[in-house]
Amino acid sequence: MTVVRSAVTGVGAYLPEKVVTNADLAKFVDTSDEWIVERTGIRQRHQAAPDQPTSDLAVEAARKALAEAGRTPADVDLIIVATTTPDMTFPATASIVQRKLGVPVCVAFDIQAVCSGFVYALSVADGFVARGTSTCALVIGAEEMTRLMDWEDRTTCVLFGDGAGAVVLEPVEGQGTPADRGILGSALRCDGTKTDLLYVDGGPATTGQVGHLRMLGNQVFRHAVVNIAEAITAAAKAAGIEIADVDWFVPHQANQRIIKGVGDRLGLDENKVVSTVAMHANTSAASIPLALDSAIRDGRIKRGDLVLLEAMGGGLTWGACALRL
Template sequence: MSVIRSAVTGVGAYLPDNIVTNDQLAETVDTSDAWIVERTGIRQRHKVADDQPVSDLAFRAAQQALERAGKTAADVDLIIVATTTPDMTFPATATIVQRKLGAPVGIAFDVQAVCSGFVYALSVADGFVARGHAKCALVIGAEAMTRLMDWTDRGTCVLFGDGAGAVVLEPREGQGTTADQGVLGFALRADGTKQELLYVDGGPSTTGTVGKLRMLGNQVFKHAVINISEAIHAAAKAADVTIPEVDWFIPHQANQRILAGVAHRVDIDEDKVISTVALHANTSAASIPLAFAQGIADGRIKPGQLLLLEAMGGGLTWGACVLRL
């Protein structure tokens, strides 16, 4: 049976020039390189310049993704930006990216699901592309998480970094089998009763401030491993594939211990895990496309391979996606 699937045809990434090492953080925060590496696997992170909005990161990642897909801004008819750190309360960062790219009038909006934002945004874009409502979609995860840090809280400020990743989605005809190129299955979840585990203590309609990130790390770790594992199995079932068939596992880069814990729980060989957490830290919605781009750049990820994406973020939100490149 012939079907239309949304396929990833280009992947791009952008990281700010400023690199902050653990040793540099230790100069102002009560921490050390050894303490951070042991607990998280993080060795450094990128930090936006003071005058650099998140739309700049998204724009640069989008440019690279379009180039690698052989497309131009003139082809783009849908832009979805997953971000927790928008340029402004409104308009949507996606519309600012549209303007910076010089893309024609089309559909542009943001998705806010924190670290799960890219998986959520990918599922939304899949709905447009696979149903014929968009021919060339940009799905972007972009974050300036360092803007939300309380730099006196060593339990959170050492964990996060800034960056952006983007993919181009285009329709591809398939036969309705797991051999098709494109998105094969999703599982998305949310549990608003766990808000206190990971949140920002501000907002326009509450405090009138941006606020700072707050987290109960041990509780987040426990829920991450259990919940993500369930979503992975559900996404694999929806895609009609088995976990051993997966060529590469591209998880949200929150913490190396979480990556290892999830891989162990779902029985994925750690050699199949794309990990960039040591160099990027947790870039929230940007982490999956950044890791995706890295895996392609270093030659590990190749066309035709089966990929498993997953994330969990504040809300709590979480989810997984299976696609064939």
């Protein structure tokens, strides 16, 4: 049986020029490099310039993804931007990205699922591409999480960074088996009763201000390890694969301890796990495409590899996606 799959044909990433090390933070936050590394694995993060909005990061990543796919902005008919830090309340950052890239009239919108945003956006884009509504989709995760930091809260401000990653999705024909190239299966979840574990204490309909990120770290950690493992198992089942068959595991880069905890719970070989949290910190919806791009650039992930993606964020939202490059 011939089926249409959504294949990743191009990947791109962008990180702002400014690098902030743990030692830099220790100059004005009650913390230290040792404290941060021991608890998170993070050593540095990138920070956007004051005049550099999220859309600028998204555009740079998108251009690289399009170039790798051999496509131009004129080919794009769908743009989905996963972001927690939009340029404006409205219009959608995707609309601004469309204008800056010079993409013709198309479908463009944002998805807000915090750190899970990229996995959510992939699943939504898959619905367009696999059903013939889109033939060239841009899926972008772009964040400027440093804009949301309370720089007096050392438990959160050391965790986050800025960046963007993008993929191009295009339709390919397959035989309806796990050997097909493309997105094979996804699992998305949300538990709104846990909103108080990770949130921003502001918004246009409440305080009229942006607000700062707040988190109950220990509880988020506990839910992350259990919930992510369940979603990964569900996504693997939907894809018709065994977790042991996966070539690479590309998780949301929140915390090295969470990455290890999930890997241990699933019995994953640590040599198959892509980790960039030390250099990028937690870039929310941008973290998965940034890590994916990094592993492709250094030659670890190759065409034909079976890859598992996962993330968990505020909401609480979480999800996983299995795909073959």
